[in-house]
Amino acid sequence: MQTRYAALALGLLSLLGCANETTIPEPAAARAGAADAPRPQAAARQPVLAFDGQWAGTIALNPDRTRECPRPPTQERQITVTRGRATFVLNPTTRQTQSGIVAQEGGIRMVDSLDRSIATTGVFADGVFIGEYRNGLCSYAVRMTKRS
Secondary structure (H helix, E strand, O other), X not given: XXXXXXXXXXXXXXXXXXXOOOOOOOOHHHHHXXXXXXXXXXXXXXXXXXXXXXEEEEEEEOOOOOOOOXXXXXXXXXXXXXXXXXXXXXXXXXXXXXXXXXXXXXEEEEEEOOOOOOEEEEEXXXXXXXXXXXXXXXXXXXXXXXOO
């Protein structure tokens, strides 16, 4: 019984000795090699410029018979891409916009600055943007072509 308490006490003492350590110690040889090795620098992410320009087109309501959704605008809407940052003007009268960063392959998610659940996702490719605008439970198809 005493050996059992002694083993328990020894285990607790060894845990207490590690209480202030936050990392596992490395062997001295590994520490010396790490100090000499060059550290990789984080690559700065360059903006994607291939999709820069003015994109214009229509928004159409995706059919859904389970709910009543607002009608889409009758006029064309516009996405402006500058240095890889896209701005989608949803309502020019109220200045409602969404913005996002274009990924290397052309994918994007643009969100409203006040409500991030209102979003447009899509892809820029071959002079065409095809995406989906979602506002609550309503879904709209977005199709635009590059104008400049």
